[in-house]
Every structure is written in structure tokens, then in C-alpha cells.
Amino acid sequence: MDLRFVWSLLGLALLPAFSIAAGKCERLVVTGSPDAPPYLWQDPQNPKHLIGASADLLQQVAGELGIKVELLYAGKRSQALDEVRSGRMDMLADAPLTVSELENLDYIHPPLLENDYLVWTRKDSTLVYNEAQDLHGHSGAVSEKSRLTSAFGTFAEQQLTLSRAPNLTQALQKLLLGEVEFVLAGRYSGMAMAQTLGMGNDLIARAQPVDRPGLFLAVSHNSACNDPWLRGQLAKKMTELPASGLTEAVLQRNIERWTAQQKQAPLHPASIQKQ
Template sequence: MHTSVSLKALALLVFCCLSTFAGAAGKCERLVATGNPEYPPYLWRDPQSPKHLIGANADLLTLIGEELGVKIEILYTGPWSRAQDEVRTGRVDLLAGAFLTLPRLEYMDYVHPAFFVTPSVVWVNKDKVFPYSGWEDLRERTGGTLVNNSFGQQFDSYAKANLNLEEVPSLTQAFQKLLLGRTDYVLYERYPGVALANTLGMLDSLETLEPPISSEGLYLTLGHNSACNDAWLRGQLAKKMTELTAAGLPETLLQRNLERWKVQQSQVVAPPPTQDDSQ
């Protein structure tokens, strides 16, 4: 009887140890990520598989997943505003690139360090350029931006108190409104803006003003409501991100995806259908 009890106790101890180890190794073998689909060369819809996102951010995330032994699928979930909602609600685990803001901290954990620093600029109609040397010159004018977009906490706070910004679901709409004279300027990141304006045939009609309104770090984030959000995963993501950024890998991936985007556009691949404004 004593031996039987001892064996049961030992078996229970072994089971508990194995369970603890399994928990420490992460409870999810698959993660789902999403992000801004109008963000080349960082992120855009795959012409060959429109349900997925590709780009420098996606490549980095896929590599991190491979090193952790976790499959990470980067899916298109709609416009940038919808992508953020998917992470906020827990339907999607990760955002493949977001600026750090106070509202987002309420529903996402940020993985440090940032893997890119990207400048955001003022886009204007080339025929309607106005004097600009800083934020104050945007007052008394109407600007355009994407729904739920951010340019860093400092600028966001200033814009909320001082600027008139109209939000639309897509950059295509924002640029169209600008060229139609319905807005005076559009706020968006420089490199994705150039890539998309060129694809839309609008680049020659647009101009960017200096200096940038902000230059913000781009982070990987993990939703608070993700079933996979645990200490092990947060720690491993931060460890791998630190290693890869120190090795200069994000910049390598960025240059590779700049060329990838250019090649795709030169092949005149028809863009995947966009979802309607109701999203």
C-alpha cells in the first residue's frame, strides 16, 4: 500500500513537472498576425494569395516563428482599422507593425526593441503646395488620414487638440480626396506612400513637405486578449527581436522587399479587390 501511494505521488509529481515545462514552452503552436495592408515595402497583400500579407514585416515575423518553433500566419483582415480591432478583440494574436501610443497600450503588449524607424510626412497636391515648416502650419487646414492611424503619441495628442483630420479607410481614398481638392494634405508614412502613389499613377501629382511630422519606431505587438499571450511567448519574442535587430536583419529584409514590390508592379499585377467603406 505504501509503495502504491509512493508511486502515485511520484507519477503526480512527474505529471506536474511535465505540465509546467509544457506551459513554459508556450501553449500555442500556431499564431495569427495581421497588419496594415497598404504598407509596402513593410506589408501588403500577396497578389498570388490575397488572403495573406507579405513584405519585410511578414518575413521578419515568419523567421521569428521558425526560430521559436511556432507557425505564424500573416493574414489580410481588412483595412488598417479593422486589423487593429481584430487584435483588440483577440480574434488575431499579433500586429505585424504598429507605432507606440497610449490607447494601444490598453489592449496590446509591445515587443521591444522596435524593428524599424519610419518617418511620416505631409503629402500635398503638387499644384497646391503651401508654406510648411512644422505642425503649426497644418492648423486652419483640412487634412486626411486613415481610420485609427497613429503618428506617435506626441503628434497624436497635438493633432487631436489642434488639427482638422478626416479619416478614411484606405490611402487610395485619402490621395483621391487630396487630388480632388477636398482636403489640403494627407498624413502618411513616406516609403509606403511613395510605393502606393506610384502604383496608383499619382506620384507625379503629389509632393511631400519637410520636415517629417514624426519618425516613430515600428513594433511587433501581442494582443492582451490573445489566447496565446503568456510570459514565455512575450519573453521569447523580445529575445529573438533583440537578436535579429542587432544583426541588422530588418534592414536587409526591407531592401529585399523594396525590390520585390518593384518587380511585382512592373509585372502589372492587378491589385486584389478592396473591401468596401462600411468596414
Template sequence: MRAEPFLKSSLLLLALLLAPGLALAVGKCERLVATGNPEYPPYLWRDPQNPQKLIGANAELLQRIGQDIGVEIEVIHSGPWSRAQDEVRTGRIDLLAGAFLTLPRLESMDYVHPAFYVTPSVVWVRKGKEFPYLGWDDLRGKLGGTLVGNSFGQQFDAFAKANLTLENVPSLTQAFQKLLLGRTEYVLYERYPGVALVDSLGLQEDLQALEPPISSEGLFLTLSHSSACNDPWLRGQLAKKMTELTASGLPETLLQSNLQRWKAQQLQAVSPPPSE
């Protein structure tokens, strides 16, 4: 008889824990780790004060989402863009802080809708070495460069695989260096991060972007299928907050403020030290 109250209370506790809302709360992760392309200003770049951390518009947006849903989101540097994708694909890192939608990524990641930016990708060339360009077909027969693991949308990726000759390198700096040395004839990369790097390297008189863009793709937050934190509650909360914040215009505000932040950091980096 003495065991009966204990048994009843245990069964009640078990029933409560199995209630849908409480079960989700009990299993909720309190911390997520995100990564992304470290050469992607004003979206993402390495923090000069803490190189193991990524800062930028995407990082600030994720941190705001984390605050709103009660989950700490840390955005770290995990290596070049190709390695960052591998870290998320395998589940060693939970989130990819900005990626275009592609079929291969869909096999290993859940995309959080809606996209928080639409970013154009363009053809970068040396000034004085431009070629007639009106669209994709004008890239045929020329040697181009891009980053390992980079994508420009499913449609262009399929065209490039079938028709273009592209050399893949780990970083945009390296891709631009090969272009300047004449080892490639063009580089494919997003316009705004490309402009930011061209400005920081002082190459405004050497490189330019051709029009029109090869693509304009939505930039999404993705969640690894292999993340231990990937559950219906988290996916729902991320989508809900992303919908609210994009509707409020916050991503564009963060983009503009981080563009100024990046420019200020570059000016500070090249400024001479104060005289004593």
C-alpha cells in the same frame, strides 16, 4: 496495496507536469495568427496570388521569428487597418505585425521590444497646391485626411486631436483620391508606404511629401492581452528573438528586398500579356 504504485506514479507525473519548464512547454501554442495594415508596402500588403494572406518585410520577419522559436506564425488579411486592430484588440487574432506605441493600444496589447523599424510619417500634398510648412503648427486651419485608427505617435496624436481637422477614411487609396479631387488639403501617412502607393498608382507627378516629417516612430510587434497564447514563455521568446534579429540587421535587409519585390509586382501587373 495494489493501488499504491499507481498512486505514486500518478503523483510523480503530476509533479513533473507542474515543474515550471515542463508546464510552459505543455501549454505552449504551436500556431499564432498575425495581421496588420494591408496597404503598407514594403512592410505589408496583400499577396496577389493569395489575397487572404499578407506578405512583405514584416511578414517575413515574423515567419523567421516563428521558425526560430518553433511556433508557426501565419500572417493573414483581416480587412482594413482599423478592423485589423480590432481583431487583435479582442483576441480573435494574436499578433499585430507592426504598430506605433500608443496609450490606447497599451490597454489591450503587449508590445514586443525592441522596435524593428523606425518609420517617418509625412504630410502628402498635391503638386502645385503646396503650402508653407515647417512643422505641426502649419497644419492648423487646413482640412487633412488620414486612415481610420491610424497613429503617428502619442505626442502628435494629442496635438492633432486638440488642434487639427482630420477626416478618417478606410484606405490610403481613398485618402489620396480625396486629396487629388481637392476635398482635402493634405494627407498624413508614412513616407515609404506612401511612396510605394504613389508609384503603383502612377501619381509621381501629382503628389509629393513635405519635409520635415511630422514624426518618426518605432514600429513594434504587439501581442493581444486577450490571446489564448499570451503567456510569459511566448513574450520572452518573442522579445529575445526580436532583439537578436534587429541586432543582426535582418529587418533592414528584408525591407530592401521587399521594396524590390513590391516594385517588381507592380511592373508585372501593368505589363501587357505576351503576344501569341
């Protein structure tokens, strides 16, 4: 028998298996930070789930790939990471890129979102800021939950006078009271928190980002869904996303969503805000 004919038959027999392998993951269980508006936070109507801009964008992308996504609360940030490392959950929706986690996670490039950290000051501030070095000699604050890039973190530790506040709420309050001259906070998280606290007319964010860490989709090495097809398709979608114009609209919508929720239920003083 012609060997070429045998191989062609064998190839046809294997095709369904390959098709199944490529599309085997019909559902992703995803988690992330439960307290990082407008990116992710617990749904007050259903605390077992996470909502926010990262959730909305991932749902959109996964829907286009025919994959169902469930965004579940897994505890605080460190607990969520443990759940994904173990493979009990498939993916983090807002992973900071850290070298140590490359042993546990496959990061999808480019990031789902870029979190611009801006210099926030009071409106009457005389601080002149064009670049990070300009902050040298001035007192500042940052939430201890902030996830800055390692390079900027090293620079800040060596060159800047930064006090660590338990959360973004307290950092912004220190700024308003004149205890510090500036706060480092994410563009959208700072906007959401300033509006929620009624500080929107008292504070301004300087235009030039001081740092720009990415918020990545990161798939567990132990996830049954982690295959080349999924990683490739997600990377393709992440590449297309910035040009779609969807990101900005989703972020603005979730700032409004978060602010409206806080008006319905007063902000708990112990709530921990990231960024």
C-alpha cells in the same frame, strides 16, 4: 533522509516540465491589417494569407526562436483585433499602442517597425516645413485609416486644417489636383502608393517626420502561447532588429513587391490603403 537531497531530486523531476512550459508554443497564428502595404496586405495568390514587411520580419525572428508563424487574413482591421482579443488568434503583427487595449494585449517593446509619418507635397510647392507647427494655416489631407499617435492626433485636431480622405490613394490625388497643400502619410506606404499611382516624379516627402507611431507585436491575454519566455525572447529580438540592417532592406523589397503586383492587376478603385 537529507532534505537537501530530497529537494534536489524534486528539482530534477520538475526540470522536464519547465522545459516543456518554456517551449510549449511551437506555432503562432498571427493576423493584422489586410490593406497596409508595404507592411501587410492580402496575398493575391493566396488571399487567406497576409504578406509584407511585417510578415517577413516576424517570420525571420520567429524562425530564429524555433517557432512557426502563420500570417492569416481575419477580415478588416477591427475584425482582426477581435480575433486576437478572443484568443482565437495569438498575435497582431502591427498593433498601434493604445491604452485601452492594454486590458487585452501584451505589447512587445520596442516595436517591430516605426512608421514615420512625413509631410508629402507637390514638387513645385512653396510650403516651408521644418516642424509640425509650420503646417498651421495650410490645407492638408490624411487617410481616415491612418493610425497616428494620440498626442499628434490631438495636436492635429486643434492646430491643423486636415481633411479626411477615405484612403491614401484619394488623399494623394487631392494633393496632385491642388485641392490641398500637403498630405500626411507614412514614409514607406506613401512611397509605395506614389509609385503605384505613377506620381513618383510629381511628389516629394519632406525629411523631418511629423509623427512616429510604432507598429507593435501584441500577444493576446487569451492566447495559450502568451508566456514570459515568449514575450522575453520576442522583446530581445525586437531590441536587436534595428542594428541588424534587415528592416530597411525588407521594406524596400516589399515596396517593389507591392508595386509589381499592382502592375499585374490594376488597383481596384475601392481598395482601402492605410497609413
